[in-house]
Amino acid sequence: MIAAVALIIGVVAGLLLHPTVPTWLEPYLPIAVVAALDAVFGGVRARLDGVFDAKVFVVSFISNVLVAALIVYLGDKLGVGSQLSTAVVVVLGIRIFGNAAAIRRHLFRA
Amino acid sequence: MTAPTDPPEHVEKNFSTKLLVDLVLDPREPGYEEAAKRRGGRPANHWFDKPLLTVGCLLAGFLLAVAYAHTHRSAPETAKVHSALVDRVRSAETRTDELARTEQHLTDEVNTIRNSALAGSGKLQQQLRTEQLQSGQTPVSGPGLRVTLTEPSTPNPSSGNGRAPETPTSAGNILSDRDVRSVVNQLWSDGAQAVAVNGIRLTPTSAIRFAGEAVLVDLQPITSPYVIEAIGDANQLDTGFAASAVASRYQTLKSAKGIGFTFGEESTLRFPATSTPATLRYATPGGTP
Numbered sequence: 511m512i513a514a515v516a517l518i519i520g521v522v523a524g525l526l527l528h529p530t531v532p533t534w535l536e537p538y539l540p541i542a543v544v545a546a547l548d549a550v551f552g553g554v555r556a557r558l559d560g561v562f563d564a565k566v567f568v569v570s571f572i573s574n575v576l577v578a579a580l581i582v583y584l585g586d587k588l589g590v591g592s593q594l595s596t597a598v599v600v601v602l603g604i605r606i607f608g609n610a611a612a613i614r615r616h617l618f619r620a
Numbered sequence: 621m622t623a624p625t626d627p628p629e630h631v632e633k634n635f636s637t638k639l640l641v642d643l644v645l646d647p648r649e650p651g652y653e654e655a656a657k658r659r660g661g662r663p664a665n666h667w668f669d670k671p672l673l674t675v676g677c678l679l680a681g682f683l684l685a686v687a688y689a690h691t692h693r694s695a696p697e698t699a700k701v702h703s704a705l706v707d708r709v710r711s712a713e714t715r716t717d718e719l720a721r722t723e724q725h726l727t728d729e730v731n732t733i734r735n736s737a738l739a740g741s742g743k744l745q746q747q748l749r750t751e752q753l754q755s756g757q758t759p760v761s762g763p764g765l766r767v768t769l770t771e772p773s774t775p776n777p778s779s780g781n782g783r784a785p786e787t788p789t790s791a792g793n794i795l796s797d798r799d800v801r802s803v804v805n806q807l808w809s810d811g812a813q814a815v816a817v818n819g820i821r822l823t824p825t826s827a828i829r830f831a832g833e834a835v836l837v838d839l840q841p842i843t844s845p846y847v848i849e850a851i852g853d854a855n856q857l858d859t860g861f862a863a864s865a866v867a868s869r870y871q872t873l874k875s876a877k878g879i880g881f882t883f884g885e886e887s888t889l890r891f892p893a894t895s896t897p898a899t900l901r902y903a904t905p906g907g908t909p
Binding site: 539540552565572 | 651652653655656666668669670672673674675676677678679680681682683684685686687688689690693
């Protein structure tokens with residue numbers, strides 16, 4: 511409940527504040543978004559599994575975003591930035607799908 | 621709860637394979653399991669749970685919203701720049717038209733004043749009028765010949781491979797500045813006294829050339845159909861043009877490539893004065909060879 515409210519408040523704040531994304535941060539935005547989605551779905555699934563832990567949620571969220579950004583940063587420096595961001599998106603995308611499937615099994619028993 | 625199927629035993633040996641299988645079959649964050657094990661199965665219950673959860677969800681929501689706003693703001697940004705440029709081009713065009721009209725108006729005024737000033741000296745006025753006519757400074761009308769060249773309506777089969785050609789105008793560009801020029805030259809040699817191409821009056825300094833995909837007459841782009849009109853003895857123009865090599869060439873092109881090619885006498889043609897009067901900087905009168 512708190513989580514949903516906080517999520518909505520975060521969305522509203524982001525829409526209202528219109529923060530300008532610095533240019534150097536722009537390439538990492540899509541990666542951060544996918545990592546955030548992964549953390550949210552993982553958290554919901556853990557909650558349904560009954561093993562949710564706020565600390566794990568926050569730490570995994572932040573570390574996911576940071577590690578994904580770091581991989582892309584390194585890739586950019588080494589000339590394989592777009593390939594590595596594709597890799598990150600694929601891996602996190604698979605996880606999102608798997609978590610969404612688990613959530614679906616929980617909710618609909620199907 | 622329906623737990624995801626456990627990975628088969630044998631893959632345990634190969635760590636990287638297990639990683640992939642885990643990734644696909646059981647994408648749960650292992651941290652949750654471990655934390656639950658450490659707590660011994662009891663649900664987590666710390667004082668910092670709720671604030672942490674709130675902060676994490678706030679961050680996640682904020683991030684998603686920022687990404688959304690960022691993506692949707694940068695698109696209108698380019699559109700804004702584009703429409704601003706279009707506006708500037710449009711206003712520049714309007715201004716050009718306005719200036720051209722003003723210029724035409726002023727030229728008329730100058731002509732009227734000059735005519736009234738020279739009213740007494742008949743010969744001088746006559747000479748001036750002839751020269752103005754020849755240099756395209758005054759509108760002119762009279763009988764003559766009209767030649768029309770049209771691009772074939774169907775595009776070249778070579779560019780019709782299902783994709784739209786990169787520049788639509790280039791599809792089947794058979795006619796170019798050379799064609800317009802050769803018709804104009806033929807008309808001059810048949811005794812034309814004034815020539816206009818698509819309503820643009822030719823002057824002694826006019827150039828017909830090709831730039832990109834458009835034919836330029838005195839720097840003004842024109843497109844198909846190319847209408848070349850000449851004022852002169854209509855009969856002489858007609859017979860001379862019909863018998864010329866230029867006409868037979870376009871008759872051939874008409875049957876072979878499907879271009880449009882017609883010509884015929886006109887009882888009254890009207891040409892405007894040139895919109896780009898020549899400013900002769902180097903050519904000065906005098907100096908008999």
